Amino acid sequence: MANQTIAQYPKGDRSVLIPLLQDIQDAFGYLPEDVLTEAAAHIGMPLSSIYGVATFYNQFRLTPLGKNIIRVCRGTACHVKNSANILFGLESALNLKPGQTSRDKNFTLEVVSCIGACSIAPVICINDDYYGRITVKEIDKILKKYQPTPAKATSVKSPEVTK
Amino acid sequence: MLSWTDQSLKVIPYKLIEGMIVAAYAIGANFGYIYCRAEYPLAISRLTHCIHECEKYGLLGDNILNSKFNFRLKIKKGAGAFVCGEETALIASIEGKRGMPKPRPPFPAVSGLWGKPTVINNVETLSNITSIISKGAEWFASVGTEKSKGTKVFALSGKIVNTGLVEIPMGITLEEVVFNIGGGIPFNKKFKAVQIGGPSGGCLPMSVIKTQVDYESLKDVGAMMGSGGFVVMDEDTCMVDIARFFLNFIQSESCGKCVPCREGTKRMLEIIERVPVAYKEGIDKYDQLQRFKGIIGLKRLADVIRDTSLCGLGQSAPNPVLSGLQYFKDEYEEHLFDRRCRSGVCKELLTFTIDTTLCSGCGLCKRKCGTEAIIGQKGEAHYVLQDKCIKCGMCLETCRFCAINVN
Ligand SMILES: Cc1cc2nc3c(=O)[nH]c(=O)nc-3n(C[C@H](O)[C@H](O)[C@H](O)COP(=O)(O)O)c2cc1C
Ligand code: SF4
Ligand code: SF4
Ligand code: SF4
Ligand code: FES
Numbered sequence: 001m002a003n004q005t006i007a008q009y010p011k012g013d014r015s016v017l018i019p020l021l022q023d024i025q026d027a028f029g030y031l032p033e034d035v036l037t038e039a040a041a042h043i044g045m046p047l048s049s050i051y052g053v054a055t056f057y058n059q060f061r062l063t064p065l066g067k068n069i070i071r072v073c074r075g076t077a078c079h080v081k082n083s084a085n086i087l088f089g090l091e092s093a094l095n096l097k098p099g100q101t102s103r104d105k106n107f108t109l110e111v112v113s114c115i116g117a118c119s120i121a122p123v124i125c126i127n128d129d130y131y132g133r134i135t136v137k138e139i140d141k142i143l144k145k146y147q148p149t150p151a152k153a154t155s156v157k158s159p160e161v162t163k
Numbered sequence: 164m165l166s167w168t169d170q171s172l173k174v175i176p177y178k179l180i181e182g183m184i185v186a187a188y189a190i191g192a193n194f195g196y197i198y199c200r201a202e203y204p205l206a207i208s209r210l211t212h213c214i215h216e217c218e219k220y221g222l223l224g225d226n227i228l229n230s231k232f233n234f235r236l237k238i239k240k241g242a243g244a245f246v247c248g249e250e251t252a253l254i255a256s257i258e259g260k261r262g263m264p265k266p267r268p269p270f271p272a273v274s275g276l277w278g279k280p281t282v283i284n285n286v287e288t289l290s291n292i293t294s295i296i297s298k299g300a301e302w303f304a305s306v307g308t309e310k311s312k313g314t315k316v317f318a319l320s321g322k323i324v325n326t327g328l329v330e331i332p333m334g335i336t337l338e339e340v341v342f343n344i345g346g347g348i349p350f351n352k353k354f355k356a357v358q359i360g361g362p363s364g365g366c367l368p369m370s371v372i373k374t375q376v377d378y379e380s381l382k383d384v385g386a387m388m389g390s391g392g393f394v395v396m397d398e399d400t401c402m403v404d405i406a407r408f409f410l411n412f413i414q415s416e417s418c419g420k421c422v423p424c425r426e427g428t429k430r431m432l433e434i435i436e437r438v439p440v441a442y443k444e445g446i447d448k449y450d451q452l453q454r455f456k457g458i459i460g461l462k463r464l465a466d467v468i469r470d471t472s473l474c475g476l477g478q479s480a481p482n483p484v485l486s487g488l489q490y491f492k493d494e495y496e497e498h499l500f501d502r503r504c505r506s507g508v509c510k511e512l513l514t515f516t517i518d519t520t521l522c523s524g525c526g527l528c529k530r531k532c533g534t535e536a537i538i539g540q541k542g543e544a545h546y547v548l549q550d551k552c553i554k555c556g557m558c559l560e561t562c563r564f565c566a567i568n569v570n
Binding site: 014015016017018019021022052053056057058059060076077079080081085088089092112113114115116118119120121128135136137 | 200201202203204206239240241242243244245256257258259260261262263318319320321322326327358361362392394395396400405408409412416418531533555556557560561
């Protein structure tokens with residue numbers, strides 16, 4: 001899979017780095033070190049420079065993510081509509097801090113700035129589903145939809161620190 | 164370049180594409196990029212579709228409509244860095260590098276992408292080209308004020324009844340936008356401020372609500388047109404908290420290339436963070452004085468950051484703080500001297516208690532409280548242990564009997 005992703009891009013062309021990293025992340029969910037090493041050789045760029053670019057942009061992850069990615073909008077419009085409380089509610093329901101993945105690898109909690117749905121602020125986005133105008137009270141109900149087995153609901157204690 | 168307000172693109176990408184073709188023809192460019200945040204997948208997929216359609220009809224590609232003019236368009240997905248809106252950083256990002264701004268000159272129009280002359284414009288500017296070319300400059304100039312012509316798209320959001328995108332003629336007042344077009348503030352709350360221009364803009368209060376919406380007037384009152392963000396705040400929004408919010412944002416988005424922006428905004432954030440702290444036993448007796456001195460020094464620090472930062476991000480970073488300080492001095496003073504937050508946002512200054520007459524003893528808050536600060540038997544009134552409470556507000560959010568009091 002890595003080969004195909006990288007081979008689409010011309011050899012030795014450094015300008016394709018960002019789309020290449022985006023494709024790798026789409027394929028693997030994060031940027032695995034061995035794939036980056038391969039990509040570095042392919043486009044003729046030191047791995048350290050790729051690391052520099054990958055860590056500059058918020059989008060890229062160097063560690064695997066959970067099955068469900070929860071993105072909480074902390075943009076201005078959402079902040080004015082109390083997104084801080086929503087984030088706190090999610091943090092305590094999942095026992096995770098932003099950037100962490102639960103031990104059972106089911107949830108990753110992330111913070112983003114504005115996902116372009118300001119008119120229905122506060123917004124959270126789980127995988128590709130958007131939830132607008134949400135309140136702290138709804139959090140448990142929303143999370144239930146993404147629990148693997150109902151018995152495990154909201155008790156994913158002791159997070160594993162990734163990132 | 165696509166940002167927040169340019170969500171209109173979800174609807175009318177053809178206007179942008181046509182504008183770009185005309186602009187490219189005028190300057191003799193053969194390649195164009197649309198830089199769009201990856202957070203807007205819908206905009207990207209619609210744009211991709213429209214570009215394909217244009218290619219199919221021969222409106223993009225080689226020898227467009229037999230004019231011997233070639234033009235290709237490509238979408239570049241951003242990777243989540245605010246500073247990439249700055250033109251030199253944008254170019255670095257398209258070239259596959261870290262999106263860090265460069266000193267100008269050379270300006271992009273002289274040496275831009277791949278070292279070639281490059282024109283960078285906002286999506287709104289490019290979309291206007293089409294109508295101006297077909298209907299004429301007089302038509303465009305017939306709307307607006309003497310210096311600011313035409314219309315402007317704003318993204319209304321926050322504590323306002325009608326949220327969403329609006330296109331208004333330049334020169335109408337903020338009041339009209341908030342109370343007529345926006346429908347006023349929901350739940351009969353009082354208007355406090357409107358934040359215009361995103362993280363680089365300012366917060367404008369009721370006293371300047373009659374300001375006209377045009378480039379000059381907004382600048383005079385300490386805001387700017389910027390991205391067209393229009394966030395309305397009501398009495399439940401705390402201006403100290405807003406200042407802290409923007410500084411946090413700037414801190415995490417500063418590229419770190421130059422000292423005033425990287426370190427200066429950090430110091431500003433530290434000063435603001437010390438404003439809403441509660442009084443504690445045994446606190447240094449000069450603490451009050453230090454917090455006050457911090458605020459006095461803030462203005463000078465802000466001036467240095469504005470004058471010496473390399474790019475627009477740093478230069479405009481102090482704006483939200485300064486306009487807040489200018490228009491909402493009383494709120495800062497209340498936080499500083501009375502240690503009180505009138506909007507109930509600065510949690511550290513609040514006390515959470517349970518009204519024993521209203522509490523049904525359901526125990527929900529006890530389970531939700533992250534620090535086990537709530538005690539009580541099921542079916543009986545519960546209590547908050549003040550020294551354990553971290554004032555997170557979870558109990559307030561969860562109680563279904565309105566038994567939690569905050570003051
Ligand atoms: C930190 C920073 C972020 C910016 N972000 C955006 C943006 O998201 N969208 C945009 O159109 N312009 C943004 N700009 C402004 C552009 O750099 C540029 O000046 C503008 O797009 C020029 O277009 P115009 O002359 O047509 O308005 C940003 C500027 C700075 C300094
Ligand atoms: S002002 Fe800030 S964002 Fe701009 S170049 Fe300097 S450090 Fe980077
Ligand atoms: S949630 Fe409300 S009613 Fe239930 S125990 Fe807590 S304070 Fe009492
Ligand atoms: S504010 Fe938070 S910490 Fe304090 S009692 Fe309520 S839930 Fe517990
Ligand atoms: S601020 Fe949250 S979607 Fe825009």
